[in-house]
Amino acid sequence: MPNIKSAVKRVRKTEEAEHRNISQKNAMRTAIKRAKTAIKTDASEKDELIRFALKKIDKAAQRNLIHSNKADRIKSSLMSTSK
Template sequence: MANHKSALKRIRRNEAVRLRNRYQHKTTRNAIKKLRNETDKKKAEALLPSVVSMIDKLAKRNIIHGNKASNLKGKLMRQVAGL
């Protein structure tokens, strides 16, 4: 158990941040799945910018690696272009 006041605060804060990161990552994964399952090109093109933005935010906050974000975006864009 932590002995310092600052360490106790850090434990609380880390848990809050962990839960927020988990929520954002799960939400983005669901959005990616929704985009991958989309068969209508118009709807997919409308959905793509918001999904790309979500992926960029995850990479900026180091929730996912930058290269993984690039790979995801590239694959999604290729899929939407091929519809």
């Protein structure tokens, strides 16, 4: 544990950011899984779930939680399987 006040604050802020990033990444993964299962079962709300997953993917890429190429790859696979 650091002794300097600013270092203590930096540790605290880093942990907060880490928790926030993890929860946003988990929400993105959940949205992707829900969209894929909706596509597989041909659910009625399939389009809405795909749109929501694309939004989560774009937000994660915008916040540098995932690389932009990975975001494009995930979006492409979602769109190709939805046809």
